[in-house]
Amino acid sequence: MSQIQHYGVNEFTKTDTDTALHAENIIIRGYTVIPNVLSAEEVEIAKTKMNEVYAKQLKELDNGVIEKINDTDIARALLVYDDFFLHKVALNKKVTDVINVVLGKYFIIREQNGIINRANSPNYQLKWHRDLLFQHFTSSRPFAISALFCLQDFNEINGGTYLLPASQKIEAFPSEEYILQNEICANAPIGSAIVFDSMLYHRAGHNKSQNDRIGINNMYVQPYIKQAISFPSMLKGKYSDDPYLNLFLGYDSETDSDVKSWRMKRFNRKK
Ligand SMILES: O=C(O)CCC(=O)C(=O)O
Ligand SMILES: [Fe+2]
Known part of the structure; x- marks a missing residue:
């Protein structure tokens, strides 16, 4: 017998898998935590590789530029530099299974940032x-949907992510009093992902610990939303032969340059 009793209710939601329950959490309160998306070994690899990417990016521009645009300590477009970030992170099955339910089958990666x-x-x-x-x-x-992979335990001491539950459902930013009463810190263990509606209000916490707190934020969107930085331009055709990756990386949803190319793309799809 069900533990939950009710009366006067005709419509129900069924959640018979973990994936469905994660999706329900995202749809109603705006977020969920998916445990064990990366192994301990993968977490270490991710940290090392992410630091390498950030070091490379710091050399591309004068640090004054990065500071001035408030982009310090963010390593951008990780999967362009190393396919570990594509296969183990962006395409992580435990995460994309949930995204599939929430966004439907066709979604693209919009950003992938190490924080x-x-x-x-x-x-x-x-x-x-x-x-x-x-x-x-x-x-x-x-x-x-944003999926923040935790490369450390995320908690109140080391600046874990704070969320405002269900705030994807309201238009204006809530009052200070409301936020102070309702913000929650998503305590998420190392190797898990905090997966949330990208319209949910959130922030990082103040890191009062002695160690840096590191995460990788992946943002998945329906294909009519533009990527912040074009993955097809950065990848220059890499992975475009794979039908799934062609869609996922945004090759198929780039703006066509002229009428003929737009028509030819559709013609080639019909072949
Ligand atoms: O680092 C965090 O806890 C939040 C990161 C974030 O909000 C973002 O990358 O957009
Ligand atoms: Fe964010």
Whole structure:
């Protein structure tokens, strides 16, 4: 017999798998934590490789530029540098199984950023935001999902992520009093992913520990939403022969350059 009793209820939601329950959590309260998406060994590999990418990116530009645009301690477009970030992170099956339920079969990767929340240092992600900046509308169903892979335990001491449950369902940013009463820290163990509606208000916490707190944020969107930085341009055709990756990386949803190319793309699909 069910533990949950009710009366006067005709419509029900069935969750007979972990995946369905994660999806239900995202749809209603805006977030879930999926445990064990990376092994201990994969977490270590991810940290090392992420630091290498960030070191490379720091050399591309004067540090003054990165600081000025508040982009310090963010390693961008990781999967372009190493396919570990594509296969083990962005395409992680435990995560994409849930995204499949929430966004449907066709979604693309919009961003993949390594986030270093330094011990005792200010970081702009401490500020509340939606991952789609300046957007104040609500949608009856999710169209963008963020999956933050935790390369450390995330908690209140080391600056774990704070979320405002169900805030994807409201337009304006809530009052200070409401936020202080309702914000929660998503305590998430190392190797797990905090998966949330990208319209949910969230922020990193203040890292009061002695160690940097590191995560990788992946944002998955329906294909009519533009990538922040074009993966097809950065990858220059790499992976485009694989039908799934062609869609996932955004090759198929790039803006066509002219009428003829637009028509030819459709013609080639019909072959
Ligand atoms: O580092 C965090 O806890 C949050 C990161 C974040 O909000 C982002 O990458 O957009
Ligand atoms: Fe964010």
